[in-house]
Amino acid sequence: ETGVTQSPTHLIKTRGQQVTLRCSSQSGHNTVSWYQQALGQGPQFIFQYYREEENGRGNFPPRFSGLQFPNYSSELNVNALELDDSALYLCASSSIAGAASGEQYFGPGTRLTVT
Amino acid sequence: DAKTTQPPSMDCAEGRAANLPCNHSTISGNEYVYWYRQIHSQGPQYIIHGLKNNETNEMASLIITEDRKSSTLILPHATLRDTAVYYCIVSAPPPRFGNEKLTFGTGTRLTIIP
Numbered sequence: 001e002t003g004v005t006q007s008p009t010h011l012i013k014t015r016g017q018q019v020t021l022r023c024s025s026q027s028g029h030n031t032v033s034w035y036q037q038a039l040g041q042g043p044q045f046i047f048q049y050y051r052e053e054e055n056g057r058g059n060f061p062p063r064f065s066g067l068q069f070p071n072y073s074s075e076l077n078v079n080a081l082e083l084d085d086s087a088l089y090l091c092a093s094s095s096i097a098g099a100a101s102g103e104q105y106f107g108p109g110t111r112l113t114v115t
Numbered sequence: 116d117a118k119t120t121q122p123p124s125m126d127c128a129e130g131r132a133a134n135l136p137c138n139h140s141t142i143s144g145n146e147y148v149y150w151y152r153q154i155h156s157q158g159p160q161y162i163i164h165g166l167k168n169n170e171t172n173e174m175a176s177l178i179i180t181e182d183r184k185s186s187t188l189i190l191p192h193a194t195l196r197d198t199a200v201y202y203c204i205v206s207a208p209p210p211r212f213g214n215e216k217l218t219f220g221t222g223t224r225l226t227i228i229p
Contacts, residue, residue, distance in 0.1 A: 004158070033216065042202060042219030043159065056216055090158050092217075104217060106158030 004093050004107035012113045013081050021076040021110045023091030031055070032074040033104060034066060035090040043090055049074055078112075086114045118142070119203045124224040133190040135223050137203030140184045146207055148179060149217065150188045152199040159202065159219075162188065193227045200224050 005024045013019050025032050031050045035043035045058035049068035063079040072093070078085055088111050092104040120138040127133040139148065150162040163170055163177045165186070170177045176189040190197055202222040 035217075035219075040221075042200075042221055043217070045216040045218065048216060058216065092158070103161045103164070106160065108156075108158050 004091055004105050006089075006091050006107040006110050008110060009108070010111045010113075012115060015081055015083060015114055017081050018077065018079045019081060019112060021078075021089050021091075021112070023074045023076070023093075023107060025072045025074065025091075025093030026105050029093035029095040029105070030072050031094045032068055032072065033092045033094070034074070034076045035092065036060070037088040037090060037109070038084075039087070046076070081114045083114050086112060088112075118205045118218065119220055121201075121203055121220065121223045123221065124226070126226050126228055127190075127193045128228050129195060130192055133193040133197065133225060133227070135188040135190075135201050135203075135225060136185065137188070138185045139203070139205045142183050142205050143207070146205045148177065148183075148186050149204040149206060150175070150177065151202045151204065151217070151219075152197075153202070153222070154196075154199040162201075193225075195227050195229065198225060198227045 004026050007022045033048040034046040036046055037043040046060050046064055047057040047066055048055045049066055052068045065077045067075045088109040090109045091107045094104045118139060147164050147166050149164040151159040152162055153159045163172055163175050165177045165179055167179055167183055179186045200222040202219050204217050
């Protein structure tokens with residue numbers, strides 16, 4: 001059973017550009033959540049996808065958007081990048097079967113630097 | 116608005132039990148207590164969770180006070196690999212369609228001393 005994978009591992013973008021981050025969920029998991037973690041802070045919830053639809057959103061502007069594909073993999077898109085978007089972006093997967101446990105499995109993250 | 120309060124840092128000698136406290140005085144009756152940890156440069160890792168009974172698994176034990184306003188995570192025999200930031204999270208039970216979002220604070224930075 002493979003774990004959660006994310007790509008790329010590191011990325012440098014310029015302010016105003018757009019970025020797409022990718023996540024492959026753990027085998028058998030149908031729910032994907034995205035988090036942003038600024039340096040020295042805990043992860044902050046961006047949104048969650050279940051069955052290809054957004055299933056909850058945190059306090060992030062609309063320029064943060066996402067997709068979930070039929071194979072449950074997911075993308076996080078950020079438009080009009082700002083310097084404050086520099087952070088570690090984490091993807092976490094979970095399954096309905098495991099929903100009662102509340103356990104989420106996190107990937108290693110993508111480190112985004114905006115200059 | 117933080118739902119949990121944890122000390123910012125703690126040290127523990129290798130081989131001893133590490134006891135990490137967490138205050139959650141405003142916890143609701145249906146909210147669970149979750150513990151995750153994050154080793155440097157990795158994603159958070161689930162450790163354990165509980166509602167009102169004490170819980171134990173292969174990684175740790177979770178002791179929840181009777182009034183549920185605080186809890187303690189116990190790593191029985193700490194090793195250097197347990198050095199990490201430990202997050203205590205309270206969250207409602209997962210909704211039917213998936214898992215509830217996790218609201219992380221700043222956690223406790225635990226350092227295991229050789």
